[in-house]
Amino acid sequence: MEAKFDNKWDIWYHSIKEDWTITGYEKLYTINTIEEYWKLYNNWDELGSINNKHFFIMKNDIVPIWEDPNNKHGGCWSFKVAESSAQELWNDLSLHMVTETLSSIDGDIIGLSACLKKNNSSVIKIWNKSSENNSLTLLCKDILNKWGLDIIYIAHMPDITV
Structure with a gap:
């Protein structure tokens, strides 16, 4: 019997660079269990890997x-x-996210995205629900220690008072 996650996680793909409305996105797959996560993990190359596309994993x-x-x-x-390094980091982050161990605040992490840039780099973003929870100390220490990343926080709507 497969153990269900507390939340489901949807894999999205953004294909149209000029269209940032919902019509430019396609939901590809939904993960409800760790077995489904590993199935996806083992088949990222069939999707083209995160270095070739703009992918998202979003909660509920x-x-x-x-x-x-x-x-x-x-x-x-x-x-x-x-x-x-992008695929390995994506794999680390996504596993922590779907198992709800990426942040010390329950329920705050709601997504992950990756996008290839022109200079042989990728931008990876960890999405959270509240911009008040913007301290790096909230993120999983194992990730920060392993990757030693320069990370900035960006509020989605900086003019909105929460």
Whole structure:
């Protein structure tokens, strides 16, 4: 019997660079169990790997746009990594996220995104629900210690008072 996660996680793909509305996104897959996560993990190359596309993993039907009601009071930790390291970091972060061990605040992490940039680097973002929870100390120490990343926090709607 498969153990269900507390939350489901949707894999999204953004294909149209000019269209940042919901019509530019496609939901590809939903993860409800660790077995489904490992199935996806073992088949990322069939999707083209995260270095070739703009992928998102979002919690409980949250749409990967800042304007989604679940996102607009939140933000993201953003960091740039070498293209050669992006898939491994994505795998580390996504496993911590779906098992709810990426943050010390229950329920605050709502998504993860990765996008290849022109200079052989990828930008990876950890999305959270509340921009008030923007301290790096909230993130998993194992990730920070392993990767030693330069990370900035960006509020989705900085003019909104939470």
